[in-house]
Amino acid sequence: MTLDLISVYALWSAIALYAIAFVAFAFDLARRSAEVAAAADEAAEKAAAAERAAAGEPVAVKALASATVGSAGAGKARPGRPAGGTLTLEEDHSGTVTASRSISLRIGVALSILGFLLHLTAVVTRGVAAGRVPWANMYEFAMTGTAVIVAVFLIILTRVDLRFLGAFIMGLIVILLGLSSLNFYIEVAPLPPALQSAWLVIHVFVATTGTGFFFLGFALTALQLIQARREAAGTALSAKRFRFMATLPSSQRLDNLSYRVNIIGFILWTFTLIAGAIWAEAAWGRYWGWDVKEVWTFIIWVVYAGYIHARATRGWRGNRAAWLSMIGAVTVLFNFTIVNLFFKGLHAYSGL
Amino acid sequence: MQALTRPSDYVDASSPQGEPDAPINAPKLGFVGALRFAWRQLTSMRTALLLLLLLAIAAVPGSLVPQRSSDPNGVIQYFRDNPDLAPVLDKIQMFDVYSSAWFSAIYLLLFVSLIGCIIPRTKHHYQAMRQRPPRTPARLNRLAVHREQNLSGGSTGEAITAARDLLKKSGYRTEIYTGKDGVASVSAERGYLRETGNLLFHSALVLVLVAVGFGGGFGYAGQKVVVEGQTFVNSLVDFNSFNPGRFVDTESLPPYSLKLDKFDVEYETKNINAYGQAIDYTAHVTSRDVDGDTEKHQIKVNQPLRIDGTNVYLLGNGYAPKVTVRDPEGNVVFTDSIPFLPMDTNLTSQGVIKIPDGLAKQIGMIGFFYPTAVEQTSGAFASNYPDLIYPTLSLNVYSGDLGINDGVPKSVYSLDTDKMTEIAGRTIGKKEGGTAPLKLMPGQTQNLPDGLGTITFENVNPHPKKDDYAGSVARFASMDIHRDPTQVWVGIFAGLILLGLLTSLFIPRRRVWVKATEGADGTVLMEYAGLARGEDPGLREAVDNIAERHIRALGAVPDEAREGNVEA
Numbered sequence A: 001m002t003l004d005l006i007s008v009y010a011l012w013s014a015i016a017l018y019a020i021a022f023v024a025f026a027f028d029l030a031r032r033s034a035e036v037a038a039a040a041d042e043a044a045e046k047a048a049a050a051e052r053a054a055a056g057e058p059v060a061v062k063a064l065a066s067a068t069v070g071s072a073g074a075g076k077a078r079p080g081r082p083a084g085g086t087l088t089l090e091e092d093h094s095g096t097v098t099a100s101r102s103i104s105l106r107i108g109v110a111l112s113i114l115g116f117l118l119h120l121t122a123v124v125t126r127g128v129a130a131g132r133v134p135w136a137n138m139y140e141f142a143m144t145g146t147a148v149i150v151a152v153f154l155i156i157l158t159r160v161d162l163r164f165l166g167a168f169i170m171g172l173i174v175i176l177l178g179l180s181s182l183n184f185y186i187e188v189a190p191l192p193p194a195l196q197s198a199w200l201v202i203h204v205f206v207a208t209t210g211t212g213f214f215f216l217g218f219a220l221t222a223l224q225l226i227q228a229r230r231e232a233a234g235t236a237l238s239a240k241r242f243r244f245m246a247t248l249p250s251s252q253r254l255d256n257l258s259y260r261v262n263i264i265g266f267i268l269w270t271f272t273l274i275a276g277a278i279w280a281e282a283a284w285g286r287y288w289g290w291d292v293k294e295v296w297t298f299i300i301w302v303v304y305a306g307y308i309h310a311r312a313t314r315g316w317r318g319n320r321a322a323w324l325s326m327i328g329a330v331t332v333l334f335n336f337t338i339v340n341l342f343f344k345g346l347h348a349y350s351g352l
Numbered sequence B: 001m002q003a004l005t006r007p008s009d010y011v012d013a014s015s016p017q018g019e020p021d022a023p024i025n026a027p028k029l030g031f032v033g034a035l036r037f038a039w040r041q042l043t044s045m046r047t048a049l050l051l052l053l054l055l056a057i058a059a060v061p062g063s064l065v066p067q068r069s070s071d072p073n074g075v076i077q078y079f080r081d082n083p084d085l086a087p088v089l090d091k092i093q094m095f096d097v098y099s100s101a102w103f104s105a106i107y108l109l110l111f112v113s114l115i116g117c118i119i120p121r122t123k124h125h126y127q128a129m130r131q132r133p134p135r136t137p138a139r140l141n142r143l144a145v146h147r148e149q150n151l152s153g154g155s156t157g158e159a160i161t162a163a164r165d166l167l168k169k170s171g172y173r174t175e176i177y178t179g180k181d182g183v184a185s186v187s188a189e190r191g192y193l194r195e196t197g198n199l200l201f202h203s204a205l206v207l208v209l210v211a212v213g214f215g216g217g218f219g220y221a222g223q224k225v226v227v228e229g230q231t232f233v234n235s236l237v238d239f240n241s242f243n244p245g246r247f248v249d250t251e252s253l254p255p256y257s258l259k260l261d262k263f264d265v266e267y268e269t270k271n272i273n274a275y276g277q278a279i280d281y282t283a284h285v286t287s288r289d290v291d292g293d294t295e296k297h298q299i300k301v302n303q304p305l306r307i308d309g310t311n312v313y314l315l316g317n318g319y320a321p322k323v324t325v326r327d328p329e330g331n332v333v334f335t336d337s338i339p340f341l342p343m344d345t346n347l348t349s350q351g352v353i354k355i356p357d358g359l360a361k362q363i364g365m366i367g368f369f370y371p372t373a374v375e376q377t378s379g380a381f382a383s384n385y386p387d388l389i390y391p392t393l394s395l396n397v398y399s400g401d402l403g404i405n406d407g408v409p410k411s412v413y414s415l416d417t418d419k420m421t422e423i424a425g426r427t428i429g430k431k432e433g434g435t436a437p438l439k440l441m442p443g444q445t446q447n448l449p450d451g452l453g454t455i456t457f458e459n460v461n462p463h464p465k466k467d468d469y470a471g472s473v474a475r476f477a478s479m480d481i482h483r484d485p486t487q488v489w490v491g492i493f494a495g496l497i498l499l500g501l502l503t504s505l506f507i508p509r510r511r512v513w514v515k516a517t518e519g520a521d522g523t524v525l526m527e528y529a530g531l532a533r534g535e536d537p538g539l540r541e542a543v544d545n546i547a548e549r550h551i552r553a554l555g556a557v558p559d560e561a562r563e564g565n566v567e568a
């Protein structure tokens, strides 16, 4: 069996594990929804009971009705945790439920780690088979890029509990990796002279890592927007849609998290832009020429600069800034797919 | 104070979310008032944001429609394919997006706004850096991060000096205050570099734009196709094309010459999947300066030659078959190596040969060169390998008027056959008595039709071998020679952008206060509080750390963190 073939088998096994991890994570979200529903019922019951029993004590009633619900039963009131960010971001924990420990969540994480090890094996064997870095065509970008996303996700897990993102991350990884393995696979080929440069190693890897952070920022922002809607609609636990959201951090904390992830992405992207210009100077004789790929790298950069500004602009902080982060993620995806496949330019390295 | 440093609609990360918009101040009456109002609007965060988003949107069309600057042939093709739409698009500068009036307007406004933003902030930042840290708030327990600890004794004065020394050592600027109630405290602030970084970042953006602008005016770019064995001189007349900046003195280009000694190509031969893919190009050149000193160099893709303030890049290559044409008496009327443009990865190449003088009629030839020719079922040829295994030159010959007598320059790569007749070629070859395209391998000679003379496809290998055509046809390299005097500056400023960005996003700006209050029972209440300015996830940890180190330094043991009331 050739190394390249081992790589392919490892990759498909990784996809399978990720898919099962996705199911486990999704199961966890469903379970959270059920817990929230149970907590809601209990709260309603208690409130009603309190009303019946103590009509003369409105204060107590009010406290029970609005406060964090599951001080007993399945959910437990979420203890105040440091906002982790900026201080004045006081968190309003009303309407939140702390999910109980879940086996499916742990299975999800364990399978993600296993999947990642196989994924890494696929990347490394591909690189060894090719005798160079494994990111020189679309298939390899997708393979290495998704590995970086999972790595970043797993590393962040050791510092911040973002396990609730598992279903989103794994779902998207399975789709991205599956589609690109099916459509973009090509056999190992040597590098054309234009790609023989140390910048291939640096520029492309940093770009890929930046994409990984933007991708995580996207997942967090999407949750933030859903959470913000839930909060705006009142945090009644009996709300039917996205029940599991009650077990997730507040929209404000999600906003802070996605900002932190996005600015790391932005810094990496700034470096990508500069390194790309240096490479373009050596390979094409000019550092900037508005080639299609350069244009889109620039657009992404400007959109995220806009996002950072929006977060510091009155009237834009919050949801509007979040939408800019979403738009940024769309431009990143567009750059990787549509631009690589259908636009004509000097960066003709999709290998297809 | 905030309003002075930053645009009036700036909010920092410590402001609550969803804050209502500030009422827009109505302009004061009068011209100056209106101007001031307009300026404030232009330098507001909202305008900067709007312009940034506009810039992103405005950049999009340039990726959808071919641009004259990067893809001139694409533009020509676009005009051909969309004869109705193209002129309309051209009117609104869609083929020159990045130099268009509207794109320029957006980024120039953005940079005016940027400069209008940087200057007052720089001034204010300079003053802020020389100011003392602000007075200690009366009630520290109102701050977001706050912890306290009772010490069983000791002097408040000693505790405060120790706190100041500790904060100083941790990089804070400190000031000791005594409150109205006589309680001593240290006020400390750090992270001025954050603002410095932000200003550096934004200033470097301006500098990059300025440097790019200058580079455009004082630089030039020229293209030259050089065949192996030929020499190219860095002067205006010798370029195939030349684009100077507005302020370039084209008479005084650095006077050096380059000879292309040899052009080496390496092909993949082991990997079946990529068989024949080029894996290395090397141009071996010899430079000669004004004094006649020569030096040997190599130029590769990704490895330009830096010489005399110019850069020489290797951008393309191909074959340049050498042909010699003789009249019926055997006199040479033409001999030259003609660069053929590659059309596919196996280097099927096309070129044009023009013989204006010396024969009975003017003739023009459209040639196809196949480094490894194979005949397809259709009878046409193709190349199936890029190296010289079975090199074949196929020529369609036309006679008549080349159209070059009126002095209008014609591209060397195209032949205008309007006033010419085909005398050998695929079309005419199919007719009765017509001549098929002339087919030649290196070293072969054939008669031209109509008794016009002969044509020879020269084998340029000095020691030609039978059945081994390696080296039989010369290669050419297309070189770009650029001078960009500000390129290095653009690089330096780009580095500053990155540096400023890192500093401004990762250095936290925070204030910390330490207060010591003497209790009635002789105990000392220590309070530690912090306030973030901007995004600062590590504030709590920093305050805890200071508190613990301070308490230990005083010889006590820190309590468990007693958190402030805000987030509990």
Ligand code: HEM
Residues within 6 Å of the ligand: A305, A308, A309, A311, A312, B006, B007, B010, B012, B043, B044, B045, B048, B052, B110, B111, B113, B114, B115, B117, B197, B198, B199, B201, B202, B205, B500, B501, B504, B505, B534
């Ligand atoms: C060329 C256009 C601009 C670009 C690409 C840009 C980009 C950025 C970026 C990436 C940041 C975050 C990094 C940092 O804090 O240093 C930032 C921050 C900032 N920019 Fe700009 N900027 C531009 C123009 C402006 C203008 C015109 C203003 C003034 C109205 C401005 C005001 C600010 C402010 C106040 C911050 C700090 C935001 C914060 O505290 O989070 N910028 N800008």
